[in-house]
Amino acid sequence: MTFKLNVLALAIFGQTACSQAPSTKAKTQALFDGKTIAGWHTYLKPTAEPAWEVVDGALQLNPKAPGQGDLVTDGEYENYELNLEWKISPEGNSGIIFGVHEDPAFAATYETGIEMQVLDNKGAEDNKKATHLAGSLYDMQAPAKDVAKPAGEWNRVKLRKDNGHLTFFLNNTKIVDVQMGSPAWDALLANSKFKTWKNFGAYPKGHIALQDHGHEVAFRAITITQL
DSSP, rough: HHHHHHHHHHHHHHHHHHHSSOOOOOOOSSSOOOSSOOOOETTTTSSSSOOOOOOOOEEEEOTTTSSSOOOOEEBBBBEEEEEEEEEOOOOEEEOOOOOOOOOOOOSSSTOOEEEEEEOTTTTTTTTTSGGGGGGGGGTBBOOOOOOOOOOOSOOEEEOOOOETTTEEEEEEEOOOOOOTHHHHHHHHHHTEEEEEEEETTTTTSSSSEEOOOOEEEEEEEEEEOOO
16 A cells, blocks of 8 residues: 555656646747737837838838838847748848847947848849858858849748857758857858957847848748747
């Protein structure tokens, strides 16, 4: 009888311990509801400027409207997987900038943030260097393969940042894979325009920005899974 009671007690204890153990399952949340600009603001501004608007379920930049500037998340993130879709206008240029430290000491998001390039590879002026093509780790690492769709078509992004390990996917193809702070990263940085920028990539946790580069661009289906 005593043996059976001990077994039962152990079973109950095990079930209780399991039920109280913290869940390790990552949760995905929408960063854009498809209807409003809730959760976003223009860099260094309290709210989103009117140049960014919701059009057909997408966040879209109107380069002719007043109130320009990069759009940034209200929240800050460190380890995550970001998923979204983007569409660029002919000759257009934009970017997804992450690890952004929002501070008046920095006039632009790219002074601290790292960029995944958004570009019309065929018609944009900034298409002369491989490290500037769509999907590149901007000015540092070229995409392993050019899989960007033409201007006017939607491109799917998966951007993963896990303890400084950056992995970029464009249209279901892995195109960038590098560890921040590694010898490979240091070599890329030393050969980029950011080599003397003391605050570039310096903040593990930061905002995510959608760049205003003066061209019409749209983003949709924006979700984040914190790791």
